[in-house]
Amino acid sequence: MNLHQLWMTIESDSSVGQGNGDSDPTIGYRADVVYGVDGPDTQAFGNPTGTWDYQNNWGNGKNGWAMPQLYLHGQVGRLNYKLGHFYTPVGYETVTAPDNFFYSHAQTMVNSEPFTHTGVLTEFSTENDSTVYLGWSLGWDSGFAQSENGSNGIVGISKNLTEEIAMTYVTTFGDLGWRGEGYSHSIVLDLALTENLSYILQSDYVNTSSLFDAGDDIGLNNYLIYYVDDCLSLGTRFEWWRDNSVSKNSFTVGANWRPGKGLFLLRPEVRSDWIPAENYSETAFGIDAIIEF
Numbered sequence: 537m538n539l540h541q542l543w544m545t546i547e548s549d550s551s552v553g554q555g556n557g558d559s560d561p562t563i564g565y566r567a568d569v570v571y572g573v574d575g576p577d578t579q580a581f582g583n584p585t586g587t588w589d590y591q592n593n594w595g596n597g598k599n600g601w602a603m604p605q606l607y608l609h610g611q612v613g614r615l616n617y618k619l620g621h622f623y624t625p626v627g628y629e630t631v632t633a634p635d636n637f638f639y640s641h642a643q644t645m646v647n648s649e650p651f652t653h654t655g656v657l658t659e660f661s662t663e664n665d666s667t668v669y670l671g672w673s674l675g676w677d678s679g680f681a682q683s684e685n686g687s688n689g690i691v692g693i694s695k696n697l698t699e700e701i702a703m704t705y706v707t708t709f710g711d712l713g714w715r716g717e718g719y720s721h722s723i724v725l726d727l728a729l730t731e732n733l734s735y736i737l738q739s740d741y742v743n744t745s746s747l748f749d750a751g752d753d754i755g756l757n758n759y760l761i762y763y764v765d766d767c768l769s770l771g772t773r774f775e776w777w778r779d780n781s782v783s784k785n786s787f788t789v790g791a792n793w794r795p796g797k798g799l800f801l802l803r804p805e806v807r808s809d810w811i812p813a814e815n816y817s818e819t820a821f822g823i824d825a826i827i828e829f
Contacts, residue, residue, distance in 0.1 A: 538572070538573045538598075539571075539572045539573065539599065540572045540573045540574045540633065540824065541570050541571075541572045541574050541575075541632075541633050542570065542571045542572050543568065543569075543570050543632065544568070544569045544570075545566065545567070545568050545569075546566070546567045547564065547565070547566040547567075548564040548565050548566070549564060561610060561611070561612045562610045562611045562612075563608060563609075563610035564608070564609050564610060565607070565608050565609070566605055566606075566607055566609060567603070567605065567606045568603065568604055568605035568606075569601065569602070569603050570601070570602050570603075570604060571599065571600070571601050571602075572599055572600075573598055573599055574602075574631075574633075575594070575595075575599060575600035575601050575602045576594075576595055576599075576600040576602070577651075578602040578604045578631055578651060578652075579594065579600065579602040579604075579679070580602075580604075580621070580652060580654070580677055580678055580679025580680075580681070581677050581714075582650075582675055582676050582677030582678045582679075582683050582686070582713045582714045582715075583677075583678060583679050583681040583683060584681055584682075584683055587679065587680070587681040588603070588621075588679030588680050588681055589601065589602050589603045589679060590679065603621070603679075604621070604623065604631060604651070604652050605620075605621055605622050605623060605652070606620050606621045607619055607620025607621055607622045608620055614660060614661040614662075615658055615659070615660050616658065616659045616660075616661075617656065617657070617658045617659075618656065618657045618658075619656050620654065620680075621652060621653070621654045621678075621679055621680060622652065622653060622654075622657060623651070623652055624649065624650045624651060624652060624653055624676075625657065625669055625671075625690065625692060625706050626649045626650060626706045626708065626720070626722045627644070627645055627649045627706075627722045627724070627738065627740065628645075628722075628724045628736060628738045628757065628759075629641055629642055629645040631651055631652075633824070633826055634801065634826050634828065637759070637761060637769075637771050637773075637790065637792060637803075638771070638773055638788055638790050638803065638805055639790065639803045639804075639805050639822045639823065639824045640788065640805065640807055640822060642755070642757050642773065642775050642777070642786070643755070643775060643777040643784055643786065644738070644740050644753075644755030644756075644757055644775060644777050647753065647777070647779065648720070648740045648742045648753040648755050648777070649720075649722065649740065650676035650677050650708065650712075651676075651677055652677055652678070652679065653671070653673035653674070653675075653676070653677075653678060653690070654673055654674045654678040654679055654680050654681075655671060655672045655673030655674055655678075655690075656671055656672055656673075657669065657670075657671035657673075657690060658670050658671060664695075665695070665696060666693055666694065666695040667693065667694040667695070668692070668693050669690060669691060669692035669693065669694070669706060670690070670691060671689070671690035671691075672687070672688070672689055672690065673686075673687075673688055673690060673708075674686045674687065674713065675687065675688055675711060675712050675713020675714065675715070676688075676708070676712045676713050676714065676715050677713070677714065678713055682713065683713040683714045684711065684713055684714070684716075685711045686711050686712065686713030686714075687710055687711050688708050688709060688710035688711060688712050688713075689707075689708065689709050689710050690706070690707075690708055691706070691707050691709075692704065692705055692706030692707065693705055699728075700727060700728040700729075701725065701726070701727050701728075702725070702726040703723070703724070703725050703726075704722075704723070704724045704726075705721065705722070705723050705724075706721065706722050707719065707720065707721040707722075708720050708721075712744060714746075715742075715744045715746050716744040716745035716746035716747070717744065717745045718742065718743050718744030718745055718746075719742075719743050719744075720740070720741065720742040720743070720744075721740070721741055722738065722739070722740045723738065723739045723740075724736065724737070724738045725737045725738075732762055732763045732764070733760070733761070733762050733763075734759075734760075734761045734762075734763075735758070735759065735760050735761075736757075736758070736759035736760075736761070737756075737757070737758055737759075738755070738756070738757040738758075738759075739755065739756050739757075740753070740754070740755040740757075741753070741754055741755075742754075751779060751780035751781060752778075753777070753778070753779050754777070754778045755775065755776070755777045755778075756775070756776045756777075757773065757774070757775045758772075758773065758774045758775070759771060759772070759773050760772045766794075767793060767794050767795060767796070768791065768792070768793050768794075769791065769792045770790075770791050771789075771790050771791070771792070772787070772788065772789050772790075773786075773787070773788040773790075774786075774787050774788075775787075775788075782811065782813050782814070783811070783812065783813065784809070784810075784811050785809070785810050785811070785812075786807060786808065786809045786810075787807070787808050788805055788806070788807040788808075789805065789806050789807075790803060790804060790805030790806070791803070791804055791805075799827060799828040799829060800825065800826070800827055801825065801826040801827075801828075802823070802824075802825050802826075803823065803824050803825075803826070804821070804822070804823040805821070805822050805823070806819065806820070806821050807819070807820055807821075807822065
């Protein structure tokens with residue numbers, strides 16, 4: 537039994553102290569601190585050792601502390617911005633457990649995407665209901681410090697193609713810090729098949745000059761989620777992920793149960809992983825409980 541995430545957030549109202557007009561600029565701040573088994577994996581491990589939260593005294597055995605977000609945020613007209621240390625906009629799955637359907641993470645998310653950035657990220661809402669992302673960071677998983685010559689662009693777009701289909705594309709390019717120079721992108725399609733059934737298709741690609749991972753990373757994830765009612769939903773995830781020409785597959789079946797529509801969430805799952813080239817296979821059962829307060 538593990539404590540994965542004890543999450544604490546402090547956030548200000550970005551409209552405090554500003555005018556009452558719709559076009560008035562706003563500013564606020566947010567800080568997140570997490571403790572648990574996921575703490576060390578959420579630290580700014582793209583930093584040089586001993587900087588920000590990537591330090592020995594932030595760990596405690598298998599548990600550890602991390603400060604994955606500390607930023608100013610605000611709005612100027614239709615432009616929203618973040619300035620500081622923040623979660624990546626790349627991909628479908630996220631760092632925060634309540635925002636993911638499954639207890640476990642896809643290999644694509646863990647191995648082929650950044651978790652955080654330090655820099656600036658803007659989101660601009662266009663007149664045709666698209667959102668354009670423009671930003672810059674000190675490299676992947678950076679925390680107010682720079683590994684090597686980390687300096688990368690962040691560009692993306694999110695758009696509702698139809699009433700039932702939404703698409704998000706985000707790319708990072710340049711010097712990605714600890715991942716070396718290169719390019720990555722993530723494409724997510726979210727399809728509402730029926731009122732209760734959703735299908736999500738995600739495709740990731742990474743090409744970098746990193747010495748420890750010189751080959752391309754390619755990921756293809758398929759999610760199918762059925763909402764039984766307000767308390768129960770069922771889901772599957774099938775993933776094909778390739779690294780250095782080795783294909784790794786996984787299939788996960790799980791459920792989300794929120795009794796009484798309350799702040800308690802239970803997420804059981806069964807996951808099978810197999811790697812044909814290495815004659816490897818494993819099936820595991822996992823379950824976690826999330827309490828929000």
